[in-house]
Amino acid sequence: MKLSKLLLMAFSVSLFVSCSSDDDNDQIEYKNGFLILNEGSAGQGSVSFSSNDFNVFEKDAYTAANGSDLLGKYAQNIFFDGDRAYIIAGGSNVINVVNKYTFKLIAKIDTGLANPRYGVVKDGKAYVTNANTYFSASNPNGNTDDYVAVINLATNTYESKINLNATANRLVEKNGKLYITEPYNSDKLLVVNIATKALEAPVAIGSSADGIEENNGTLYILRGPYEDRSEIVKVKLADNSISRITFPESLDGAAFLDVYENKIYYTVGNSVYSIATTATEASTTAIVTPSLGYLYGFAVNNNRIYLADSGDFKADSKAYIYSLTGSLQKELTVGVGPNGFYFND
Numbered sequence: 001m002k003l004s005k006l007l008l009m010a011f012s013v014s015l016f017v018s019c020s021s022d023d024d025n026d027q028i029e030y031k032n033g034f035l036i037l038n039e040g041s042a043g044q045g046s047v048s049f050s051s052n053d054f055n056v057f058e059k060d061a062y063t064a065a066n067g068s069d070l071l072g073k074y075a076q077n078i079f080f081d082g083d084r085a086y087i088i089a090g091g092s093n094v095i096n097v098v099n100k101y102t103f104k105l106i107a108k109i110d111t112g113l114a115n116p117r118y119g120v121v122k123d124g125k126a127y128v129t130n131a132n133t134y135f136s137a138s139n140p141n142g143n144t145d146d147y148v149a150v151i152n153l154a155t156n157t158y159e160s161k162i163n164l165n166a167t168a169n170r171l172v173e174k175n176g177k178l179y180i181t182e183p184y185n186s187d188k189l190l191v192v193n194i195a196t197k198a199l200e201a202p203v204a205i206g207s208s209a210d211g212i213e214e215n216n217g218t219l220y221i222l223r224g225p226y227e228d229r230s231e232i233v234k235v236k237l238a239d240n241s242i243s244r245i246t247f248p249e250s251l252d253g254a255a256f257l258d259v260y261e262n263k264i265y266y267t268v269g270n271s272v273y274s275i276a277t278t279a280t281e282a283s284t285t286a287i288v289t290p291s292l293g294y295l296y297g298f299a300v301n302n303n304r305i306y307l308a309d310s311g312d313f314k315a316d317s318k319a320y321i322y323s324l325t326g327s328l329q330k331e332l333t334v335g336v337g338p339n340g341f342y343f344n345d
Helices: 005-010 061-066
Strands: 033-038 046-051 056-058 075-081 084-089 094-099 105-109 116-122 125-130 147-152 157-163 171-174 177-181 188-193 209-215 218-223 231-236 241-246 254-260 263-268 271-276 295-301 304-309 318-323 328-333 338-344
Touching: 033 075, 033 295, 046 061, 046 075, 046 328, 061 094, 075 116, 075 338, 084 116, 116 171, 125 157, 125 171, 171 209, 177 209, 209 254, 218 254, 254 295, 263 295, 304 338, 318 338
Parallel strands: 295 338
Antiparallel strands: 033 046, 033 338, 046 056, 075 084, 084 094, 094 105, 116 125, 125 147, 147 157, 171 177, 177 188, 209 218, 218 231, 231 241, 254 263, 263 271, 295 304, 304 318, 318 328
């Protein structure tokens, strides 16, 4: 991909440059910036990139680097290991392995997966939750057959699976254990011992748990999209003790959570709020309430708040970057259904 040298010479101000495919000698590096994962609709997902200073932007980095090769349907999650990025396309049951700085395809992992969702890395292995089948009258076991796929990252091959006997969604790894939220049908936080590949005693946290973050030995778990009252549940990993911040009725339906610089950031509708990690009560004063169709992706990093508008899942949509005090810094036109932000520094 080339940056136009003529444009760079013509202007002394910083330019917001869109890259196009060309020879590798002039290819930009996708570093010192952030990725926006675009879920796509019935078509293919995509990945957009912006540099931290917003001077370099590529709306579809994967296609720019790989031409006609397809990322896959319903792009779900990106996780990293060293200089590699692993892009999960759940609708195609594939994980695309790329160099995270060039986005050139290295391998595709396409066995042992059944609606893969989220992944983490530990000691050369990836652990990826799989939603498998869904509950229905004809499939009553669909809410108990999710599993974790174990993938060897040296060979990019599926090795084995860990049956969860439950539904599973987001996960974090800490001290050799996987902590996995169950968004439906359970009030438990699943705990998997990586060394033994076995379930340990779950932690009762309440139903409808989704977002999960770990910070300084404590898990922060958001409950609430399907509950009358939302909560942030804190689980101290040293002893699995629990404390809770129950939201007032005015904050029903909290959707996203992130932890950054000893603060918890969370969303209700299109509004963003923050409290200290030591807080015992929720804040009802929004940092920002942007005019979005539907908030579909959220992150806090690099002293910024990142928000994605789902759009109509048919046309390209928008991502918005705000300061931590709610001042708009940039609006980006990205792909269809942007659902997450990932940081490639």
